[in-house]
Amino acid sequence: MHFTVTNPLQKEVHFLAIDKCVLTDSDKTHCDCAIFDNSQFLFVEISDSKKLHRNAKRKKAKAQLSQTITHFRENGINFPDNLNAVICFVGKKVFPVRLASTDQASLAFLIEWGAVLLEGNERKF
Numbered sequence: 001m002h003f004t005v006t007n008p009l010q011k012e013v014h015f016l017a018i019d020k021c022v023l024t025d026s027d028k029t030h031c032d033c034a035i036f037d038n039s040q041f042l043f044v045e046i047s048d049s050k051k052l053h054r055n056a057k058r059k060k061a062k063a064q065l066s067q068t069i070t071h072f073r074e075n076g077i078n079f080p081d082n083l084n085a086v087i088c089f090v091g092k093k094v095f096p097v098r099l100a101s102t103d104q105a106s107l108a109f110l111i112e113w114g115a116v117l118l119e120g121n122e123r124k125f
Helices: 051-074 103-115
Strands: 005-008 014-017 033-036 041-047 083-089 118-119 121-123
Touching: 005 118, 041 051, 051 083, 051 103, 103 118
Parallel strands: 005 121, 041 083, 083 118
Antiparallel strands: 014 033, 033 041
């Protein structure tokens, strides 16, 4: 299972491919995509991870998300107050998006990057 967007109200939801589209391999590290509508904006990093490597993958994903946010801001993109950064671990089970593994890590990410750090592989719009 990768990242799933559910849209029961059939709102207009936009998908922006970032990796190898907006940004290339020659750019700084970056996340995979952004998904947004009029009320929420998500940067998403999808990580294929086995349990033994999850902490290392989480650290790399946070770096990719923060670099992407920085890149967009440096290029004049302003985000709504409810900016989210989602780490999605590929797996067989579906988990709704929730706060990252520790409240302290989420708070630090919010303070430094202005985005709520989340983990999961499904988001409802």
